[in-house]
Amino acid sequence: MNSPASETASVIADNSIAIDARKVRDALQPKGREREAGNDERLLFRSSKRVQKLTGFSIRSIGSYVPSRVVTNEELEIRHGFEPGWIERRTGIKQRRFAADNESTSDLAVEAARRAIAAAQVSPADIDLLIVGTFSPDFTCPSTACLIQNKLKLDCPAMDLQAACxxxxxxxxxxxxxxxxxxSQLALIIGADVNSRIVQPDDQQVAPLFGDGAGAVLLEAAGDSQGFVRYxxxxxxxxxxMLDRPAGGVTLPLTPELVAAGRHYLKMDGRNVFKWAIEAVTQSIKMVLDDAGVGADDVNLFV
Known part of the structure; x- marks a missing residue:
């Protein structure tokens, strides 16, 4: 699920589209009267200038890692008092993985990165850039990217990027x-989170939705036919x-009282987040496809 503060869509060179949305093709079909300008519901991404093209790179390899502990829907349905099958019917989620007590976000990321490096048959010394997308960092400081850089013994710039999902x-x-x-000649890009540590276990709206894991890709230079057709x-x-962690920053520093009240956990207005995500993400996908000159039926894979 995307954060209400940010969302993305992309069509890559093999006509795959990367986006977090269910039943995308159905959602892209017009239903009823088009919205009129000036109504109460603001439409995002009005300007087609936001859709861009970027070529000259390709994915050399990928790697992924999920913890061994499986948390089933049945386990959560019993804990939260849901009827059997409710979670999958409402979310499509069948199960999720939770990190072990001794696993951190950087640990998961390192495992995914090692698998990507092995698949590419390159040396860590060849990597000249590391970017990590996470909103559950090991620490506020140092960055998770720097921790990963040290664990992998890389010699390159390293930075975190926080844009939620x-x-x-x-x-x-x-x-x-x-x-x-x-x-950059060989860039290591990682997405990793240990959401189970930032979600309140008893929060019925949030707990069933999030799990832990990491994915990594190595990017290298390529011809003009490779890259983002549109993004x-x-x-x-x-x-x-609608989706935030109220306490823990400089606006609301952590105190024992705030921790006791659970203010350091992720909070979500589930109904409005779902409504926002469906509308905003669908608009984003449609703009990307329209600008690329392809239809939903032309896309081979939705992720």
């Missing part, structure tokens, strides 16, 4: 810019309050 796409687009312009990055900070 859109973080990997933002990190991918950022790394692709470096590679496509010749400023879009967008943000709407007005929706930030």
């Amino acid at each position: 859109s973080g990997f796409m933002y990190a991918l687009a950022t790394g692709a810019q470096f590679v496509a312009t010749g400023n 879009q990055l967008g943000a709407d900070g007005a929706g930030g309050g």
